[in-house]
Amino acid sequence: QxxxxxxxxxxxxxxxxxxxxxxxxxxxxxxxxPWYQQFPGKGPALLIAIRPDVSEKKEGRFTISFNxxxxxxxxHIMDSQPGDSATYFCAASKTSGTYKYIFGTGTRLKxxx
Amino acid sequence: GAGVSQTPSNKVTEKGKYxxxxxxxxxxxxxxxxxxQSLGQGxxxxxxxxxxxxxxxxxxxxxxFFAVRPEGSVSTLKIQRxxxxxxxxxxxxxSLNPGGIMSTDTQYFGPGTRLTVL
Numbered sequence: 001q002x003x004x005x006x007x008x009x010x011x012x013x014x015x016x017x018x019x020x021x022x023x024x025x026x027x028x029x030x031x032x033x034p035w036y037q038q039f040p041g042k043g044p045a046l047l048i049a050i051r052p053d054v055s056e057k058k059e060g061r062f063t064i065s066f067n068x069x070x071x072x073x074x075x076h077i078m079d080s081q082p083g084d085s086a087t088y089f090c091a092a093s094k095t096s097g098t099y100k101y102i103f104g105t106g107t108r109l110k111x112x113x
Numbered sequence: 114g115a116g117v118s119q120t121p122s123n124k125v126t127e128k129g130k131y132x133x134x135x136x137x138x139x140x141x142x143x144x145x146x147x148x149x150q151s152l153g154q155g156x157x158x159x160x161x162x163x164x165x166x167x168x169x170x171x172x173x174x175x176x177x178f179f180a181v182r183p184e185g186s187v188s189t190l191k192i193q194r195x196x197x198x199x200x201x202x203x204x205x206x207x208s209l210n211p212g213g214i215m216s217t218d219t220q221y222f223g224p225g226t227r228l229t230v231l
Binding site: 006032034036041042043044045046049089091093095097098099100101102103104105106 | 117144146148153154155156157158161168169171172204206208218219220221222223224225
């Protein structure tokens with residue numbers, strides 16, 4: 001019940017295209033869903049995050065879509081650029097008690113120039 | 114510095130040795146977390162500190178792993194009798210005020226310490 005399932009494992013997109021990464025969770029007590037971007041040799045950096053009281057959040061080229069009933073959320077990267085090539089992790093946590101993140105297994109994105 | 118710092122960046126040790134990994138959180142952040150990231154995987158939670166106390170250590174794999182945060186700032190992750198399976202990147206993160214408004218739930222990660230046990 002603590003798992004967060006992420007797909008696809010890897011993704012290749014043409015420059016200017018849309019990258020879509022999906023995550024699903026089981027624990028309905030989760031109420032905070034961040035996405036992190038990680039470059040090789042670096043720590044994860046927060047991209048965007050959402051709470052389940054909204055169905056969509058947009059920041060620049062990055063959008064999270066959230067479906068509470070399906071327990072799924074996704075990251076959309078519009079106008080993908082070669083500099084977006086990195087590994088992306090979704091995560092889920094509760095905002096009470098312990099605040100540990102449960103991470104997905106990651107998606108390695110490559111944007112072709 | 115403005116971010117979370119971790120030292121050393123790389124640590125190579127031999128099986129059976131003791132290692133200490135250090136984390137300096139962002140100044141003023143009350144919460145500190147340790148995660149472990151194996152190759153090709155997402156980070157896995159190890160332990161969470163709120164101030165000086167370990168509020169949740171349920172992720173520590175066994176009693177060879179121990180962490181402290183004696184003054185509520187710097188934390189040290191200690192691994193005794195290291196095994197080859199301990200090889201991973203150990204990440205530290207801090208947050209300002211967990212459980213508060215959304216912007217303060219964010220965990221900021223350091224660059225990690227890559228531990229290699231030969």
